[in-house]
Amino acid sequence: MLYPELFKSLEQVRWNLEHDIPWDQFDGSKLTDEQAQTIRMNAITEWSALPATEMFLRDNRGDSDFCAFMSVWFFEEQKHSLVLMEYLRRFRPELVPTEEELHNVRFEFDPAPALETLMMHFCGEIRLNHWYRCAAEWHTEPVIKQIYKIISQDEARHGGAYLRYMKKALNDVGDSARAAFAKIGVLMASARRTEKPLHPTNLHVNQSLFPNDTVQSRLPDPEWLERWLDNQIKFDSEWEKKVVDRILHNMSLLFERTFGTVQDLNRYRKEIVTRLAAVQAQAA
Template identity: 90%
Template sequence: MLYPELFKSLEQVRWNMDKDIPWDKFDASLLSDEQAQTIRMNAITEWSALPATEMFLRDNRGDSDFSAFMSVWFFEEQKHSLVLIEYLRRFKPEFAPTEAELHNVRFEFDPAPPLETLMMHFCGEIRLNHWYRCASDWHTEPVIKQIYKIISQDEARHGGAYLRYMKKALTEVGDTARAAFAKIGVLMASARRTEKPLHPTNLHVNQALFPNDTVQSRLPDPEWLEHWLDTQIRFDSEWEKKVVDRILHNMSLLFERTFETVQELNRYRKEIVTRMAPPAHPAAA
């Protein structure tokens, strides 16, 4: 069981909103309305940890260990939304999200295979870590720079916790887990080939609500994410390469095999799928 150890390790590095955020360092001259709007959108996006947790608990009903870990993950993710809201409340209250805007991103996700979902969120944590580090570099106001740095470190730790559960799954279900993780790994490391940023909040999750069934589509400005990444914080190909390299590095650790490219990971995926295929019937052969 991983939950007790993960709870202890995350508890030891947990930050305090009153003591660890340098609120007194705020410089109003370094915060524009444009920047405040991006903070608002990220605050609402982070609120979607609520429906994600409901999904995790529903789809992992048979895994009490992972479900217990959700208590830690959910608390820390909601805290990300809270600290961004608190920043706006203090310094740009007119940009603070309304309760209705927050509630709008709470909607039901369709059931999905737990292993694939676990891997998708693992990659999502890696991507968020890099997005927030890039955002911290873009901002010049010292308090929000520190906030993004702190929550980016949380996302990295969450990715590490997910990786622990992925290793546990390899021990328990073997190639079934390998195939699921490799499939999603190939998808999430191929973001540069897609029109939209590949992150769980930008993927369709409720067929009945399509096309308004992504978290991003339910924001006050559904187009903000691409603009934030491409035009504002400028999450360019160099940053994207860092994300891909980190995914491949962790897949190499997980599968105990070196992957330098997405193509190598995809070949490994095909090997696993072939290995899992039932043997051909002699008569058919």
Template identity: 90%
Template sequence: MLYPELFKSLEQVRWNMDTDIAWDQFDASKLTDEQAQTIKMNAITEWSALPATEMFLRDNRGDSDFSAFMSVWFFEEQKHSLVLMEYLRRFRPELVPTEAELQNVRFEFDPAPPLETLMMHFCGEIRLNHWYRCASEWHSEPVIKQIYKIISQDEARHGGAYLRYMKKALSVGSAVVADQTRAAFAKIGVLMASSRRTEKPLHPTNLHVNESLFPNDTVQSRLPDPGWLERWLDNQIKFDGEWEKKVVERILHNMSLLFERSFDTVQDLNRYRKEVTGRLALNPAA
């Protein structure tokens, strides 16, 4: 069971919103209206950890270890939303999200294969880590720069925890089951590392998750400003090709660790995926 160890390790580095944020360093002259609006959008987006947790608990009823870890992940992710809202409450109270705006991103996600969902969120944590690091550099106001740096570090730790559960999944069951797990992880890894080929950023909050609500079934589509994410990335924080390269390299590095095989490119990972699915085609019985 990984939960006790992960709980202890995350507890040791947990930050305190009252004492670890340098609220007294706020400089109003360095915060624009445009920047403040992006903080509001991120606060609402982070609130979507609530329906994601409900999804994880529903789809992982047979895994008490992972479900218990959700208590830590959920707490820390909701804290991200809370610290961003606290920043607005102190310095731009007119922009604090309403309860209705927060409730609007709480909707049911369709059931999905748990291993693929785990891999998708693992990649999502890597991407968020880089988005928030980039956002910290874009901002000039010192308090929000610190907040984005702190929550980016949380996202990196969450990615590490998900990787531990992915390794655990590979160690359970027969050789065929292990290959089924590898195939699921590699499939999503190829998708999430190929974002330069798509028009929209690939992240769990921007993917369609409820067929009955389509097209209003992404977290981003339910924000007060549905087109915000692309503008934030492309025109505001300027998450460019160099940043995207860092995301892809990090995903491939972790896939190399997970599968004990070197992947320098997405094509390498895709070839591995085809190799695994080829084995499964020859021996499909678990």
């Protein structure tokens, strides 16, 4: 069981909302209206950890270890939303999200294969870590710069915890897990080939609500994410390469094989799929 160890390790580095945020260093002259609006949108987006947790608990009902870890993940993710809202409450109270706006990003996700969802959120943590690091560089006000640095570090730790559960899945179910992780790894590392940012909050997750079934589509400004990335924090090809490299590095560690490119990972995926098909045919 991983939960006790992960709880202890995350507890040791947990930051305090009152004492670890340098609120007294706020410099209002360095916070623009444009920047404040992006903080508002990120606060609402982070609130979507609520429906994500409900999804994880539903789809992993048979894995009490992972569901127990959700108590830690959910707490820390909701604290990201809370600290961003606290920043606005102190310095731009007119921009604090309403309860209705927060509740609007809570909707049911369709059931999905648990291992593929785990891998998708692992890649999502890597991407968020880089988005927030980039945002910290873009912002000019010192307190929010520090907040984004702090929550980016949380996202990296969460990715590490997910990786532990992925390693556990390899031991438990072998090639079925390899196939699921490689499939989603190829997808999430191929963002440069798509027109939209590849992150769980921007993927369609409820067929009955389509097209209003992504977290981003349910924000007060559904077009915000692309504008934030492309025109504001300027998450460019150099940053994207860092995300892809980090995904491939972790896949290399997980599968004990070196993947220098997405194409390398895709070839491995095909190898695993072929091996699974052969086993199934033999069993039949």
